[in-house]
Amino acid sequence: GENVEQHPSTLSVQEGDSAVIKCTYSDSASNYFPWYKQELGKRPQLIIDIRSNVGEKKDQRIAVTLNKTAKHFSLHITETQPEDSAVYFCAALFSGGYNKLIFGAGTRLAVHP
C-alpha cells in the first residue's frame, strides 16, 4: 500500500546544532517529495521539495536528500534557531490512479536557546 514513515517523532536540539529528520516510503512510483513546516495553531507551509531526478536540494539552511533505491529521503536543518521549532511533515506523491499526496506522521522539533 501507500505509506510514508517518519522518524523521529520528537527531536530536541540546542541552538546552532543540526537536525535531521528521515522518511521512508512504500511505493517506488513516487517522484515528488515535499516537506512542510507547521507552527503551533497554523496551517502547514511548504519549505522545500525534491523530485526524483535529483539526489539533493538546498535552500539556505535547509537541505533535502533523496535515495530512490532505498526509498528514503531526509530533511537537514543546519545552524538551528529557536524559530525553527515546529512540527515538520514529509510527504510523497503516489501515482497509482489519480496522484495522491500522502504524509508522514510528523516530527516535533524543539530548538533550545
Place this chain on the structure above:
Amino acid sequence: NAGVTQTPKFQVLKTGQSMTLQCAQDMNHEYMSWYRQDPGMGLRLIHYSVGAGITDQGEVPNGYNVSRSTTEDFPLRLLSAAPSQTSVYFCASRSANEKLFFGSGTQLSVL
C-alpha cells in the same frame, strides 16, 4: 487572491448531527483535497478531487462525503457525526507543479 478559504474555523457538534465544511479556492487549481490532523498521526487524506465531477477516496474516507460541482468549491460533508471525527480538518488545493496550498483549518469537536 485569497488562496484557500475554509469555513467555519470552529464547530461543536452532537453525536449524530450532520454538517458541511466549506472550502473554496481562487487559484483555478484542478486538484483539491481534504485532510484530517490528529495528534501523532500526521495529516491523513480523507477525499480528493482532480476536477469538477471527479472525486476519489483517500486513506480515511468512512463517514465523510464529498462532491465537486465547480472548480472553486469542494465541500466536505459529515453525514452523522461521531466522537471519532473530532479533529482538525484542512482543505488544500494543488498547483500544476504539485505544490499544496492549505486553508486555515477547521477545529471540530463532536460530543
